[in-house]
Amino acid sequence: MNSSKTWKSGERCQRPGLYRCQQCRLEGRETTRAMAASAIFPMCDVCPGGDATWRLIRPDRPRE
């Protein structure tokens, strides 16, 4: 499954910001990672194996 706000491990970040691991969220952990534009999404450090799904929770805003 993929939507405009979630990306999986190995995909390229298109929107810089703070992302949260969906699986960790389901299990009550708050695992977040700051991502730069064009960085590759990593595996989750906490979840065992498999690909992580990262959800954008706070986009970076350009400075005014």
Ligand SMILES: [Zn+2]
């Ligand atoms: Zn996780």
